[in-house]
Amino acid sequence: DAEITQSPRHKITETGRQVTLACHQTWNHNNMFWYRQDLGHGLRLIHYSYGVQDTNKGEVSDGYSVSRSNTEDLPLTLESAASSQTSVYFCASSMGQESYEQYFGPGTRLTVT
Amino acid sequence: AQKITQTQPGMFVQEKEAVTLDCTYDTSDPSYGLFWYKQPSSGEMIFLIYQGSYDQQNATEGRYSLNFQKARKSANLVISASQLGDSAMYFCAMRGSSGTYKYIFGTGTRLKVLA
Numbered sequence: 001d002a003e004i005t006q007s008p009r010h011k012i013t014e015t016g017r018q019v020t021l022a023c024h025q026t027w028n029h030n031n032m033f034w035y036r037q038d039l040g041h042g043l044r045l046i047h048y049s050y051g052v053q054d055t056n057k058g059e060v061s062d063g064y065s066v067s068r069s070n071t072e073d074l075p076l077t078l079e080s081a082a083s084s085q086t087s088v089y090f091c092a093s094s095m096g097q098e099s100y101e102q103y104f105g106p107g108t109r110l111t112v113t
Numbered sequence: 114a115q116k117i118t119q120t121q122p123g124m125f126v127q128e129k130e131a132v133t134l135d136c137t138y139d140t141s142d143p144s145y146g147l148f149w150y151k152q153p154s155s156g157e158m159i160f161l162i163y164q165g166s167y168d169q170q171n172a173t174e175g176r177y178s179l180n181f182q183k184a185r186k187s188a189n190l191v192i193s194a195s196q197l198g199d200s201a202m203y204f205c206a207m208r209g210s211s212g213t214y215k216y217i218f219g220t221g222t223r224l225k226v227l228a
Contacts, residue, residue: 104158
């Protein structure tokens with residue numbers, strides 16, 4: 001069965017370190033998204049991609065970067081982790097149809113100490 | 114700017130009764146889509162229902178229905194015959210104008226079903 005996976009599921013890191021969160025989908029979806037979830041804020045969009053070599057900034061992109069070298073993967077990198085980036089991170093993907101829902105990964109809980 | 118508002122941080126409902134979760138939105142785009150997701154305590158995001166802005170009828174999926182009132186810019190989720198397993202966080206989301214597939218999410222409503 002097709003799926004979307006994230007790794008690691010839990011990560012503790014120190015302030016200032018570079019961290020990369022992996023996202024891999026086997027749906028063959030063109031669209032991929034990264035969100036962070038914080039209490040009182042719902043899910044906020046960090047970065048998104050509509051295809052290979054395409055990346056775009058979302059509403060909370062500062063301190064994050066992504067790259068899309070193939071259809072299946074959209075890794076999220078925190079260049080220099082900050083305590084404010086402690087959050088739960090969700091990756092999602094969708095087909096290129098407006099009525100189609102996004103499929104979400106299981107999430108990664110990141111703690112920056 | 115687009116915005117989704119969920120004004121109920123938490124709600125209780127008795128098992129087997131119906132419950133309505135409110136969602137209002139703001140957009141100037143003529144074409145948009147509205148989605149509801151469920152997030153149980155285990156954390157995964159589960160798609161429930163979709164309503165397109167041009168759909169004439171309200172969407173239904175099993176015990177879930179979407180009460181879409183375009184003039185009022187509301188897209189309330191109705192859960193009929195609540196079950197204990199419905200206890201979860203519920204998020205309303207909106208996709209923007211044609212050609213964009215990204216969502217804007219509301220802050221969510223936590224529903225607790227009482228036995």
